[in-house]
Amino acid sequence: MYKRTHTCGELRKDHIDETIHLNGWVNTVRLHGQVIFIDLRDRYGKTQIVFNSEDYNGDFVAVKKLSMEDVLSIKGTVQSRSEGAVNPDMSTGEIEVAVDSMELLSETAPLPFVITDRESALEDLRLKYRYLELRTDELQKNILTRHKTYQAVRSYLSDNNFVEIETPTLMKSTPEGARDFLVPSRIHHGKFYALPQSPQLYKQILMISGFDRYFQIVKCFRDEDFRADRQPEFTQIDVEMSFVDEEDIYSNMEGLTRHIFKELNDVDLPDPFPRITYADALAKYGSDKPDTRYELFLNDVKEFTDRSEFNAFKSAESVKAIVLPGGAKYSRKIIDGLTDFVKKYKAKGLTWMKGENGKLSGGIAKFFDENLQSDLIHATEIKDGDIIFIIGDEKTVVEPALGALRVEIAKREGLADPNIYKPLWVTSFPMFEYDEVENRYTAMHHPFTAPHQDDIEKLETDPASVLSRGYDLTMNGHEIAGGSIRIHSPEIQNKVFSLLGLSLEDAKEKFGFLVEALTYGAPPHGGIAFGFDRLVMILTGSNNIRDVIAFPKTTSAVSLMDDAPNTVSSQQLNELGIQIKPDKN
RNA sequence: GGGAUCGUAGUUCAGUUGGUUAGAACGCCGGCCUGUCAAGCCGGAGGUCGAGAGUUCGAGUCUCUUCGGUCCCGCCA
Numbered sequence A: 001m002y003k004r005t006h007t008c009g010e011l012r013k014d015h016i017d018e019t020i021h022l023n024g025w026v027n028t029v030r031l032h033g034q035v036i037f038i039d040l041r042d043r044y045g046k047t048q049i050v051f052n053s054e055d056y057n058g059d060f061v062a063v064k065k066l067s068m069e070d071v072l073s074i075k076g077t078v079q080s081r082s083e084g085a086v087n088p089d090m091s092t093g094e095i096e097v098a099v100d101s102m103e104l105l106s107e108t109a110p111l112p113f114v115i116t117d118r119e120s121a122l123e124d125l126r127l128k129y130r131y132l133e134l135r136t137d138e139l140q141k142n143i144l145t146r147h148k149t150y151q152a153v154r155s156y157l158s159d160n161n162f163v164e165i166e167t168p169t170l171m172k173s174t175p176e177g178a179r180d181f182l183v184p185s186r187i188h189h190g191k192f193y194a195l196p197q198s199p200q201l202y203k204q205i206l207m208i209s210g211f212d213r214y215f216q217i218v219k220c221f222r223d224e225d226f227r228a229d230r231q232p233e234f235t236q237i238d239v240e241m242s243f244v245d246e247e248d249i250y251s252n253m254e255g256l257t258r259h260i261f262k263e264l265n266d267v268d269l270p271d272p273f274p275r276i277t278y279a280d281a282l283a284k285y286g287s288d289k290p291d292t293r294y295e296l297f298l299n300d301v302k303e304f305t306d307r308s309e310f311n312a313f314k315s316a317e318s319v320k321a322i323v324l325p326g327g328a329k330y331s332r333k334i335i336d337g338l339t340d341f342v343k344k345y346k347a348k349g350l351t352w353m354k355g356e357n358g359k360l361s362g363g364i365a366k367f368f369d370e371n372l373q374s375d376l377i378h379a380t381e382i383k384d385g386d387i388i389f390i391i392g393d394e395k396t397v398v399e400p401a402l403g404a405l406r407v408e409i410a411k412r413e414g415l416a417d418p419n420i421y422k423p424l425w426v427t428s429f430p431m432f433e434y435d436e437v438e439n440r441y442t443a444m445h446h447p448f449t450a451p452h453q454d455d456i457e458k459l460e461t462d463p464a465s466v467l468s469r470g471y472d473l474t475m476n477g478h479e480i481a482g483g484s485i486r487i488h489s490p491e492i493q494n495k496v497f498s499l500l501g502l503s504l505e506d507a508k509e510k511f512g513f514l515v516e517a518l519t520y521g522a523p524p525h526g527g528i529a530f531g532f533d534r535l536v537m538i539l540t541g542s543n544n545i546r547d548v549i550a551f552p553k554t555t556s557a558v559s560l561m562d563d564a565p566n567t568v569s570s571q572q573l574n575e576l577g578i579q580i581k582p583d584k585n
Numbered sequence B: 001g002g003g004a005u006c007g008u009a010g011u012u013c014a015g016u017u018g019g020u021u022a023g024a025a026c027g028c029c030g031g032c033c034u035g036u037c038a039a040g041c042c043g044g045a046g047g048u049c050g051a052g053a054g055u056u057c058g059a060g061u062c063u064c065u066u067c068g069g070u071c072c073c074g075c076c077a
Helices: A060-064 A123-128 A137-159 A200-208 A246-265 A278-285 A302-307 A332-343 A370-380 A395-413 A490-499 A504-518 A532-540 A570-576
Strands: A019-031 A035-042 A045-052 A071-080 A095-106 A182-184 A192-194 A213-221 A233-242 A275-277 A318-324 A351-356 A359-361 A387-393 A423-427 A432-435 A440-443 A470-475 A478-485 A525-531
Touching: A019 A045, A019 A095, A035 A071, A137 A213, A137 A246, A137 A532, A200 A213, A200 A233, A200 A504, A200 A525, A233 A246, A233 A532, A246 A423, A246 A470, A246 A478, A246 A525, A246 A532, A275 A278, A278 A395, A278 A423, A302 A318, A302 A370, A302 A387, A318 A395, A332 A395, A359 A370, A387 A395, A470 A525, A478 A532, A490 A504, A525 A532
Parallel strands: A045 A095, A275 A423
Antiparallel strands: A019 A035, A019 A071, A035 A045, A071 A095, A182 A192, A213 A233, A233 A525, A318 A387, A351 A359, A351 A387, A423 A470, A432 A440, A470 A478, A478 A525
16 A cells, blocks of 8 residues: 555645655546546545556556546656646646556445435435445535534533533433333343433532533433434533523523534624523414524414404414415415415414405405405505415414424525524423323423422412423524523422422432432532534534434434344343243234 | 325336336446546446235236335424
8 A cells, every 4th residue: 555645635736746645435437548537535535646558557457447436545646737627626626646556455346326426326225335425525524514513512611611521321211201212231130221311310410519510412312203303312412500590501502602603604693692482482483493584473363363254263262374475476286285284283274365456365365354354464564466374273283383384485485594593592481281191291391490480389379380491592493402490409399290290209219319419409500402413404504414423323213234223132132131022913 | 103205227217098028317347539527439237116915818007915215293301
């Protein structure tokens, strides 16, 4: 092997006449009989190397056999390209390397797909040969962005006095929250560890231990169903701080977020970040993670539909609308498609009207007399050529359904500028949600979230109305971080457990160590966790979490490359004392 | 748990109302070619139409079952 003296992205006019060595993969071959051009590639770039049968010292026939993704080591001389042969699309396009000798380090088997074109294979094939897909420009760039994001996080937090501390990966299974991944214990038959859904309890205990400002870039595991932005194992930037309130968390985390976006994308985020309450976010955007890059606000139009002849909405708790400027171009077919779309969110249908000659037409317009039309037009500012979409139902149906429609329409109309980043704090979440299936309250954030100071008495009388000290940081319609000020009083912690239907006994068994720790001088504390993968998705402009993870799993939690999960030997099962039940069918 | 959608050559796709020998491009193999950069030109090999069952004289095409990918609802404190 000729050990490389330069990388494939490095050579310029300054290097002309130098004898150099390059190592890399054959990106493309252009064969012209007695002269052969090859673009040699490594992660730094591409350089054109030229084999000329008159100058080349080795076996020219062997060079003719080279194909894409063979691995080469070459010795040659940098030369300028003749005028007209310069390639302005390559950073090394002004030079080329005349090869003197070459060693074929590794010959590739026939490729399952073409590396230079990521779209040339379906995703399952690309995942099976992930090491090949990782050679593509796009994934190389994403993985590098991920790397730089780790470094930006570590340097900012470390510079601000945060201490990086590792917490266990084998921990105790706890009730509440997502399903745990379980790990059987060989030494303790019949007992299991759980993989952490997050290091929540450990980081609170670190505050009690006096570490004051903690962070960790940490893998978390949740055994639920997956989506374009959800993997069974994912990474969090986990942060906890002592002697703080919400404002301290906001200012520190805004600093971190601004630092990341400046370092990675040279973007200046606002200072401070805007805030909205959970209730307002739902009322105005129909979402607890609103994309504020565009308007399309939800309007309350119940007073107008109540005055109309359209009776279906008379009994509805809530009737809301969004107006799409220029939306009158939408055909019946498109509107039917949008109707099917909102039905996924439990809406029974989607009504609409179009602005035309200062009046409303189509859809349910005939149920609105002239006065009513003009009042509605005035209130919602419908103009000629616009369309208004209306949904009436329970408030808990109307807002999410219209919110989803708002996002769908923005996508259709290209309203979300990918180069704009709009952070937004969402605050004042309800403390509890009522779970109709389990017939009990569950924590909206988690059971360690402190109730709002003014609402503590209402824990007894009206739990549903209690607001928490939780907060989410959203950006462009994604939740990028979520956290809360924690409970640091053992009494209130026990009170919340009991409201969640955990008996004192259960609470003691599952979380007793935390409650006990709280009795030994717990500082007021709070924290947050960023979804690291989602953050990198936003930074890279990806819309798929698999594009920012080196070795991702499919939506059915399978790794197609190494075929995990898989069966284990009966000996392994025996040691663990585990017997596999036959399939249900 | 539910819904939608996709599965045809190594790969990406086309394949009509069910009808003869399932096509194209890229890749691969062979040949020509000294200035290309998605090189070009000529030739060739390559198919269990995801799997299974059914309807039919006849199935890539219709029906059912099943496996896998993707997207979504539920779920994800």
